[in-house]
Amino acid sequence: MTDAQHLFDAARTQINSVAADVERHFDLVASHLREWIPSGPSALVKAPPRRLPPPTTYEVITRWMDRNRALTAALVAFAVTGTVSTGIYVQNRKANKKRRARKSASGARTDVVVLAGATSSPLASAVALDLERRGFVVYVATSSAEEETYIRSLSRADLLPLPITLGDPFSAQEQLSRFQNLLGREHVAFDGAEPHHLEFKGLVLVPDTGAAPEGRIGELANEEWSDMLNAKMLNTIAMTQLFLPTLIAHQSKILLLTPSITPALQPPGHAAENAIYAALKAFTSTLAVEMKEQSTGVTITQFKLGNLDIPSVTAKQRREGQPASRVKATPLRELNNAVFDTLVARRPAAMLRVGRGSLTYDLIGAVAPRSVVAWMLSLGRKGQESAEELKREEMVGSQASLTWEKIDDQD
Template sequence: MDPVDKTFDIIYHYSQKISNNAQFGYNYLKHNVENAINKVTPTINENINTSLSNTNSSINNSSSWKYKPGLFKSTILSSERRGLKSIALVSSLLILSYYSVKYIQKQSNYYNKHNKRRAKRLANGARKEVVLIIGSISEPMTRFIAQDLEIRGFIVYVTSFNSQSDNKFFTNESFSDIKSLIISKDNYEFNQQQINKFDYLLNSNHIPFEGANPNKLNLISVILIPDFYYPTGKFHLISQNLLNESIVSNINLPINLFQNGLVGLVEKYESNIIVLSPITSSLIPYHFIENLSSKVLSELTRLLKLDYPNLNITNLKIGLINYKSNKKGLMKGNSMRKLFYKIFDLIYKNPKNWKNLEYIGVGARFLSIFGGIIPEWLIRNYFNNYFGTL
């Protein structure tokens, strides 16, 4: 088993164990509180009757004090009732909390099931919202997200180096609204010209079908999707060509595009920027390219937000996501559908509720918070079993 998958298996096992123990503890507490109330009630009633009988007998035997009917009875009853009310209140709060969580989960599932999540269109039904994806269409994650956005009614542009494999996908008639934006790995002036042409395309009049009024397109979002499959091994064993290609594609190219007109384009159309990155809170040994890319992309979102505070930019940390090919695996992650929902919700999220950091996938938030405190020697010894110590 791959070491990363094995790590996720262990984390998932203990998280499920903690969840089951918490549920058992709640049920145990609820059962004990109910039993306590049932046991206390007869005892309280008996004590009240005994106290009243003793009080009445002492009053009848006393000649120096005049008995006032109902005085002691009301005092004792009010005291005992306060105790019962406290127990009942605690029990009610516990039960209410439990069913509130269940109700929220049910409503969330209902919303996800019945909310169709469709892109906004013109009155005549034509598409007007454009999403630009910076990534390789040969990357499965990029391809799945592009296809889902196209199905939901967006016009999707994906950056391409005009390779034969890319052109084969873009000529697929099944996805006519997934188009390519040709860029270069090393010709930065060409990239700037392409950004300007893309701006001109968006601002031009479009006639979606014969007889329709011309309209202009709107760039609603820019999504940066890096590679999610990286070579593993010690740094000196990674080939120079593979290292250079990964750095250019995942680091240099996005920075170059933002620097050569993409930031201005986002400001012009008031678009938002979503940067996807794998979760690597603790630096995993023998994953140099993955660690470097993830850290640079996280810092890129933070620094862009510092320089452009009005930009809606977020770093979406990706945990374990289920592809079709790994559904039968031991470790179960979130479905791809939840990732699609998350991206769509971020595209149309209210700027007032915008967050710089979001999470999706099993283990994403947990590893982001607690991954950094895992002892380095423990991680190193674990991965040394797979890669050796030389």
Template sequence: MVAEPVLATVEMLNLAYSKVSDFISSLTNATYNTNIYDKVSKFNPFTEDHHFQPTKSLWEKVEDHIVEHRLAYISVLSVGIGLGGYFQYKSKASEPKNGLRRRVRKLPNGARRDAVLLVGSPTEPLTRLMALDLEKRGFIVYLTILDEKDEKYVEANSIMEDLDYLNLSDSYSFDMHLSKFRKLLQMPVVPFVGAEPHTLNLLGIVLAPLLYFPIGPIENITVASWLKVNERLNVYLKLLSSGLVSMAREHKSKLIVVYPNVVRNLTIPYHAPEAVFQSSVHSLFTALSRELYTQNIPVTHIRMGNLNVSSHDKSYDKSKISSLVASEMKGWNEDVKSIYADRFAKAEYRANPIRSTGKGTSLRDFYHTIFDVLYSKNPPKVIYCGTGARTYEWILRFLPQSFLDLVLR
């Protein structure tokens, strides 16, 4: 009685095995009768087909595709990074700074104490605007006088009466001027009768940007123009070598250097004086920041893009560029005109839209940036402010030099 169920079970298993075997055989025959086997056999690593190439890995295929279409990838990546950085900057710029009203902190008796030394020429509009904004926010501002032209301008313009000055034009000894300035900072100040005396606190030293440079072919730029650019760079070198750093160390002041970033990155043709000067300033203060890093003397680079320094629209205007090109070429001799006139005009039509990208960032954002760095406990080493300041720097890092040559040539 027991054996019958066992036999029945074995027969059922044999029947199932037979049906499965028949099904697999039918599928195998169907596969052999199609071209699927031929396609699959090509992936056999042991095939004897000598024309067969080993299959590349997924990473190798991706790498080959990137190399083949590298310009497209670089362009898309550059635009993406630029847009991402721009929107991140705008979002952070719109955030409130912990409720800070951006007004200078005063002493309990209402007296002002925080001072700023602004190194720049009062004849330059942006430097004047920076000085006046810092003064309105409550700083005691000391603006440098670099030459006789600056001295005459200050004497003739009453708008600068509320500012104090550090005159560097009457002597080549910067050590003497800085020594007097240090003694001034150490002198007790009595803001009003009966008030407790205090000394000034040099919160920061701001190096204002130089924006106006001669343009044109390098061989046509005069020696006097090169010397004038070099004199401005020498101002920085003399100050740094005459006690400016030790004064910053003594007062725990912040060093802030402001310079345009677009021409420095792209090295636009016919703008060699500006490219040389801004690159020198960048290299000088980058080296200085690394030297002073362990001494807790912060050096911050504010790399400027396009700022809206006037009320009217400064967008790309062909008539303005045409007028600029014509006035610049008036002083050229005929030989220089015959060689460079056409290329200079074309280069300016390409460069001006880059240097004047739309309306630009408002000056208020620029002022807020400087103020925030002055009162920051740990100021960043680099800050970008202005349209195009960050974008063109990233483009230079990713795009090949040959591409920029085609665009700017």
């Protein structure tokens, strides 16, 4: 082989090697391009930039509040002050609202209320007098001549006794018939006046549950249980049954006023009062369901009473020298306003709490363990015992001073 031929072969080998390297390089570049470039033609079009969703109202408000913190604090303070002021204004206006029963065109009274229960109790007397003062014709159910005499001694023209003898069903039905005739006939206030009818607004039940005998269950005799249940529970149920047809005919209301603090805590020695309260509560609840099921239009409202300031009771305690309670009681006016509003309301509430402690003690009795309730009752009992001991010491001291005065007089 000549030198020229050898040189030509070497050059061709070198060129083939370079060409092979270039081909491998292009193959590598092409493989990388195939990986980077999408296969579909639509993928070559650039997607528009993603838009964020518009901010919500809450986000706009929070961003504005963050930018204007001083103004936000001023607005919040103004809103809180305005809300509190509005609430106080509404409460004062509600408390000072003029509450008067309706009258006929001639100015005569037309709304009638019957009050039954503990006729001579301070609470029942206060409620009856207030209803009469607000323009109702109030009939108080009585069962004896003494109760009639007491009602007439109050000297109110439209506060009248309504004799009801529950022990004699025939007499009670006859007495109720006279009351129904009174509601059914026309009345004339004076000569020439336009006749009007009386409207039966409601039956107010005020059983004297607080006067139930105290004592351990084993200490109460069967006769005491029988007398107590007949006088305070069965009489209330019988009175409601007696007036039920009249209540349905006039679509009137039933109001039950019962103390709630003692039944809520259920202290020992008060089994009689707790039993009466539970029975009356079950009775009114069942009656309310029956009246609603029958679409009679009769509504039942239970008043759970707390600590009320009854003026006659407070005055008696002061005369007897009893120390004033450190806890301020709720004025009786709140109960009177609630009773009036319930009688004239179209849809009264099924339950109302009136008086300090009516809600608090109810929650404590329902939630707190019995040990906590017993501890609270023991504190109250110790305070009562210390007050009684102090009163006894004062009485002993006063008696001793009187004795010394008598000795001085003798000398």
